[in-house]
Amino acid sequence: MPELPEIETIRLGLLPHLKYALVRDLVVRNPRFRWPIPSTLSAQLRGARILDLSRRAKYLLIVCDRGHLIAHLGMSGSLRLVSGDRVIGKHDHYDLVLANGRIVRFTDPRRFGSLHWTSEPPEKYALLANLGVEPLSEAFDGEWLYHASRGRSVSIKQFLMDQHHVVGVGNIYANEALFRAGVHPHIPAHRVGLERCTRIVTAIKHTLDLALSAGGSTLRDFVNCDGEPGSFQLSYRVYDREGKLCYRCQGAIKMTRQGQRGTFYCPSCQR
């Protein structure tokens, strides 16, 4: 499923094809997502000029001359650039048709994705307005994490996964980053000191950078805009490795559940 590096990979892949492209149409086959695609959107988009692509958290922002199209890929969504004669699959829910006949096709078996439109500045849009700091920005550092987590009783892992604090850190990266930082996922956030906060931040940036520089990782069924998996085989050190041996200490990886999400960790390497 796409996490932040995967969205960024898709953005970079689509950018040369979409920048300054003219939108011929938006074809919606199935508007039923978490938020329905407004029926008026197609008409609004016809003839629009795409100026740029940007990203906020895991939202892809398609900057148009008359507003912003905001796409979220949920957990099973993909955006692929296809030719006009490509066969339409069962889960191909909408097409952004360009004037040159090429299509940006959204496929999402589980329909957790969504498509939004706003003519306001995107940062004012309700779903984006309360998002936290970007994990790859300079603002996100050990000091920031330390101060932001004071007085918070939730576990450090759940804190990191809360989009109101830091965006773009999903379950897999949270598990992996905490292992790399040597921090136990169950520790209450307020009890993680500055030194460990710094290690966590470094580990998050490092893990995201690794996947990013390799064009996305092969997280489950991720494919980039050309329909290819990421070239970087992110070998999980703890995620989905319950009962297997820790690569560092040879102890058994443990699995628990936090907020209905699987947590994987090494009890002796993470404290």
Place this chain on the structure above:
DNA sequence: CTTTTGACCTGACAGC
């Protein structure tokens, strides 16, 4: 205010 739980959806897989 913070924190927890439920809901959404469907493919994959385990167990009968």
Place this chain on the structure above:
DNA sequence: TGCTGTCAGGTCAAAA
């Protein structure tokens, strides 16, 4: 073989 049940995931809304 085929049915049923459970799980995964991101993230908002509602409940506590």
